[in-house]
Amino acid sequence: FMSVSAPPSLLFLLGEALYPSPEEGWQIYSSAQDADGKCICTVVAPAQNMCNRDPRSRQLRQLMEKVQNISQSMEVLDLRTYRDLEYVKNTESLMKVVDGKLKVASENPRSLNPKGFQELKDKVAQLLPLLPVLDQYKNDAKMILRLREEVRNLSLVLMTIQEEMGAYDYEELRQRVLLLETRLHSCMQKLGCGKLTGVSNPITVRASGSRFGCWMTDTMIPSSDNRVWYVDGYFKGRRVLEYRTMNDFVKGQNFVQHSLQHPWAGTGHVVYNGSLYYNKYQSNIIVKYHFRSRSVLVQRSLSGAGYNNTFPYSWGGYSDIDLMADENGLWAVYTTISNAGNIVISRLEPQTLEVLQTWDTGYPKRSAGESFMICGTLYVTNSHLAGAKIYFAYYTNTSSYEYTDIPFHNQYSHISMMDYNPRERMLYTWNNGHQVLYHVTLFQVIKTSGD
Structure with a gap:
């Protein structure tokens, strides 16, 4: 710690790309003084969900899974036992009849004529299905012994972990972790914009769909909304899947389908404040589709913008118009004939889709693989x-x-969508039929009110 009279400026490197170890907290890599004598520190924020990687927490999750498996096994046993018991009850009267006839036959064998003997055989035949039921009871009894042993082992392990953790139970610890993560997320959201300096290793979330597509979460709404949207294919499609949570998306469950009035072109869609913005097929029209009302709120032509594979990215796929959002709002990345095929950036008004301001980057769009906006920088x-x-x-x-030189691992060798989410500070990519995430490292100067 350095004690200085002047208020410090902090240089933050955010994200996991340079974060050394999930077990460590905030890392101060270096400290120095600038020309004015102010303290300058290089700091890396810890990875989110850090506490979830604690060995005891992981062990508890495994134990909870075992308990869940045991509970499911007990439910199966309960259902099977109930069903078999009903069968035994139904055959009880039949068994009494057979038992009575056998007693009469044993006491007076001559009383058993051919007809009576056949009836007895028929009754016994009706009891034969009872044998596999009784065999199942034997197997279930063995399973109950195994479950009893597993429960005993689980109890011992849980007692050991409880002693190590002290007074806190697992649920209380989990709530404390969630609270800390919320505070960390809130802190990160308050930080200003910065310059991209690094990209983490890829995190493959799911492998699904065709070679080309788009997936995303809302770039603006509160973090309590965890919906994921999934758009497979790059032209003529109308089908958008909405998953309730990221976990549901990973499992491919709990989704609703939206059928768009107009088909899309490319993979440059973005979800911003509850609406999907996308390029209408075979046009330079941008459509704003509202998910809750399932209706088109507005559509507007992007004047002069090339479309229908006139100025796509290098991978093609009708990627002429790429819509994206960052900390500064909604953007369109495209090009026009008047700009000689160089990338044009336009900031859009989200309600009306009017162009607020435009920049000519001078970079040929057909030479670009993909692009994304962070803090007003393409x-x-x-x-x-x-x-x-x-x-x-x-x-x-x-x-x-x-010109920059920021490497990243293109794990599946064919990216057809790459977008930044400012709410989560992550890159969403569609890589050869895989949905992949990257953390980003941003370099920024945050000044206190005294500066």
Whole structure:
């Protein structure tokens, strides 16, 4: 810790790309003084869900899964036992009849004539299905012994963990972790914008769909809304799947389907404040579709914008118009004939889709693999194939650009969608039929009120 009279400026490196260890907290990598004598620190925020990686927490989750499995086994046993018991009850009267006839026959064998003997055989035959039921009872008894042993072992392990953890039970600890994560997320959201300096290793969320597609969460609404939207294919489609949570998306369950009035083109869709913005097929029209009302709120032509594979990214796929959102709002990335095929950035008014301001980056769109906006800066990859890196950055706040060299692992070698989510500070990508996430590292100067 350094004690200085002047209020410090903090240089934050946010994200997991340079974060050394999930077991460690906030990391101060270096400290120095600037020309004015103010303290400058380089800090890395810890990975979210850090506490979930604690070995005891992981062990508790495994134990909870075992308990769930045991509960399911007990339910199966209960159902089967109830069913078999009903069968035994139904055959009880038959068994009494057979028992009575056998006693009479044993006491007076001559009383058993051929007809009576056949009836007795028939009754016994009706009892034969009871044998496998009794065999099942034997197997169930063995299973109950195994379950009893597992429960005993679980109890011992839980007691040991409870002693290690002290007074807190697991649920209380989990709530404390969730509270800390919420506070960390809130803190990160309050931080200002910064310059991209690194991208983490890819996190494959799911493998589904065709080679080309788009998936996303809302870039603006509160973090309590965890819906995921999934759009497979790159042209003529109308089907959008809405999953309730990220966990449901991973499992492919609990979704509703939206059928768009107009088909889409490309994979440059974005969900912003409860609406889907997308390029209408075979046009340069942008459509705003509202999920809750399932209706088109507005559609507007993007004047002069190329469409129908006139100016796509290098991978093609009708990717002429790429819509995206960042901390500064809603954007369209495209090009026009008058701009000679170079990438144009326009900031849009979300309600009316009017163009508020436009920049010509000078970068040829057909040479770009994909692009995304962070804090008003457009970052462009040099390819959609293996070996791609973030190669070019255009800063709208200064109308200037620079060539960059930010590597990232293009694990599945064919990216057809790459978008930044400012709410989560992550990159969403569609990589050769895989839905993949990247954490980003942003470099920023945060000044206190005294600066």
